[in-house]
Amino acid sequence: MLRFIARRFLEAIPVLFIIATATFFMMRLAPGGPFDAEKRVSPEVRARMEAHYGLDKPLFQQYLLQMKHLLQGDLGPSFKYPGHTVNEIIADSFPVSLELGMEALAVALVLGLAAGMVAALKQNSVWDHLPMGLAMTGICLPTFVLGPLLISAFALHLDWCNAAGWFFPRDRVLPALTLGAYYAAYIARLCRGGFLEVLHQDYIRTARAKGAGGARILFKHALRGGVLPVVSFLGPAVAGLLTGSFVVETIFGIPGLGRYFVTAAFNRDYFMVMGTVLFYACFVVALNLAADVVLVWLNPKLRFD
Amino acid sequence: MALSPSIALAGSADAAGASSFWRDAWRRLRQNKLAVFGLGLLSVLGALCFASFLWPNLTGFNYGQQNLALGPVPPNRLHWLGTDPLGRDLLARLLYGGGISLTVGLCATAVSLTIGVIYGAIAGFAGGKLDMVMMRLVDILYALPFAIFVILLMVFFGQNFILLFLAIGAVEWLTMARIVRGQVLTVKQQEFIEAAHALGLREGRIIFRHIVPNLLGPIIVYATLTVPEVIILESFLSFLGLGVQPPHSSWGVLIKEGAEVMEEYPWLLIYPGAVMTLTLFSLNFLGDGLRDALDVRGSKD
Numbered sequence: 001m002l003r004f005i006a007r008r009f010l011e012a013i014p015v016l017f018i019i020a021t022a023t024f025f026m027m028r029l030a031p032g033g034p035f036d037a038e039k040r041v042s043p044e045v046r047a048r049m050e051a052h053y054g055l056d057k058p059l060f061q062q063y064l065l066q067m068k069h070l071l072q073g074d075l076g077p078s079f080k081y082p083g084h085t086v087n088e089i090i091a092d093s094f095p096v097s098l099e100l101g102m103e104a105l106a107v108a109l110v111l112g113l114a115a116g117m118v119a120a121l122k123q124n125s126v127w128d129h130l131p132m133g134l135a136m137t138g139i140c141l142p143t144f145v146l147g148p149l150l151i152s153a154f155a156l157h158l159d160w161c162n163a164a165g166w167f168f169p170r171d172r173v174l175p176a177l178t179l180g181a182y183y184a185a186y187i188a189r190l191c192r193g194g195f196l197e198v199l200h201q202d203y204i205r206t207a208r209a210k211g212a213g214g215a216r217i218l219f220k221h222a223l224r225g226g227v228l229p230v231v232s233f234l235g236p237a238v239a240g241l242l243t244g245s246f247v248v249e250t251i252f253g254i255p256g257l258g259r260y261f262v263t264a265a266f267n268r269d270y271f272m273v274m275g276t277v278l279f280y281a282c283f284v285v286a287l288n289l290a291a292d293v294v295l296v297w298l299n300p301k302l303r304f305d
Numbered sequence: 306m307a308l309s310p311s312i313a314l315a316g317s318a319d320a321a322g323a324s325s326f327w328r329d330a331w332r333r334l335r336q337n338k339l340a341v342f343g344l345g346l347l348s349v350l351g352a353l354c355f356a357s358f359l360w361p362n363l364t365g366f367n368y369g370q371q372n373l374a375l376g377p378v379p380p381n382r383l384h385w386l387g388t389d390p391l392g393r394d395l396l397a398r399l400l401y402g403g404g405i406s407l408t409v410g411l412c413a414t415a416v417s418l419t420i421g422v423i424y425g426a427i428a429g430f431a432g433g434k435l436d437m438v439m440m441r442l443v444d445i446l447y448a449l450p451f452a453i454f455v456i457l458l459m460v461f462f463g464q465n466f467i468l469l470f471l472a473i474g475a476v477e478w479l480t481m482a483r484i485v486r487g488q489v490l491t492v493k494q495q496e497f498i499e500a501a502h503a504l505g506l507r508e509g510r511i512i513f514r515h516i517v518p519n520l521l522g523p524i525i526v527y528a529t530l531t532v533p534e535v536i537i538l539e540s541f542l543s544f545l546g547l548g549v550q551p552p553h554s555s556w557g558v559l560i561k562e563g564a565e566v567m568e569e570y571p572w573l574l575i576y577p578g579a580v581m582t583l584t585l586f587s588l589n590f591l592g593d594g595l596r597d598a599l600d601v602r603g604s605k606d
């Protein structure tokens with residue numbers, strides 16, 4: 001097991017390296033530069049700014065320099081927010097996205113697993129069709145439709161919470177629901193599929209024949225196998241949830257990390273793009289590894305491969 | 306031919322001819338009410354959208370025709386779905402935008418299908434070192450944040466409509482490549498392929514006559530399920546202002562515009578949102594129905 005984890009860690013290094021390289025050259029090949037969008041600056045000022053950030057050096061030298069800084073954990077300065085480093089911006093905004101992501105994940109897991117298990121147990125009844133219909137709606141309703149609808153209903157008409165902002169505990173409810181709905185829907189479908197597969201296996205029939213009760217069969221015997229598809233989905237999904245969502249953060253005015261992914265690319269904020277891409281990629285790699293470890297732990301068949 | 310590919314796929318012994326598998330699948334699909342509903346709705350909506358794509362004045366109004374004196378009016382007898390703040394007819398914009406959204410969905414899916422199938426098939430057939438390297442590359446691309454990737458591509462290409470779906474297709478092929486590779490690996494090892502080899506058939510004949518037909522099921526199912534994902538991605542890009550540019554419309558553009566004024570003019574959010582959601586519903590139902598009808602398992606992991 002330890003060797004498996006160590007090997008995956010070593011494999012992650014070239015992956016991150018390739019991602020950093022691809023991001024660097026793709027960004028630099030794109031037309032436009034970080035100082036184009038601002039109000040027109042004189043060529044001298046522009047040259048001074050480029051020299052200040054080291055953008056006047058040959059491209060390959062810049063690449064080597066940035067790689068060196070990245071290895072030292074230095075993501076560089078931000079062009080758009082002068083005086084702030086990318087490290088500071090991520091350190092400031094990530095906790096917000098992390099909190100929102102955790103709450104959305106809790107929503108997704110509780111709703112998704114419960115709906116999926118009920119649907120699998122009561123297959124082809126109302127308790128199957130109703131949750132699965134809702135799940136399909138959750139998958140088909142884009143976040144930028146659901147968000148405004150929830151605001152309209154709960155904030156503007158019922159006045160239960162604020163339309164936007166990130167100050168009080170109740171400000172967390174609508175964003176977490178909006179962000180978690182899609183994942184809850186997806187998890188519900190995967191969970192139903194996983195449990196249906198497991199509940200038809202011989203060992204469940206054996207357990208039932210031995211007189212085990214419904215709850216015991218469900219949680220003691222079926223749970224491990226039933227959640228397998230959910231676990232492999234959760235790896236990349238959790239990475240997406242925790243690093244913030246542009247749409248949800250924009251709609252609800254939340255000062256999280258998700259906005260920077262998009263605005264950095266718009267502003268040609270080179271170091272910011274690199275920082276956010278690498279940050280996200282590390283998350284994906286780490287969580288995929290975590291998902292694989294959990295899968296091996298849940299499924300003894302994989303342990304001997 | 307003693308060993309028809311349909312036997313392995315359908316898993317039923319009564320497959321008499323090459324076409325009977327598809328006839329069986331069609332029969333099974335027709336029994337699935339939700340899938341039939343999806344297919345019907347898609348046909349009607351698709352026909353309307355593409356018709357208004359070809360004849361923009363289908364509803365009596367042009368999608369870009371402004372009427373500032375009229376302004377936003379709720380649905381009425383003249384404007385069935387009302388008008389937006391510039392006095393443009395929502396129905397015309399909705400149908401025309403649907404034409405664009407569906408076109409992007411289909412074209413981008415075709416792009417991702419082509420890349421994914423070729424890539425996955427090569428990896429699966431080659432096996433060994435090449436397979437490992439190719440699949441590692443797919444893993445690496447999976448770790449990229451897609452939104453940024455597409456945004457960088459759009460920024461790089463400029464906001465061009467044709468290149469929009471090329472960019473989307475270029476990031477959506479990964480799962481298809483994985484599915485096709487997995488399927489090739491499974492089929493390659495089955496007895497009927499061994500038997501074909503033993504009978505002395507040429508490699509090309511084995512691939513096209515025996516392996517490719519066994520790949521069609523998962524490919525069709527997954528392609529159906531890719532279209533809604535692409536439509537969502539396109540609307541997300543339009544929501545960011547990176548997709549379809551005014552005065553053209555797409556569902557993403559309409560929803561974005563509607564969300565901005567939902568308090569004053571709710572119909573501008575509700576109708577585009579409902580139509581888009583219904584379309585995605587239909588595509589997903591159809592995909593699920595096809596999965597059951599074609600007996601595809603584990604095509605979506």
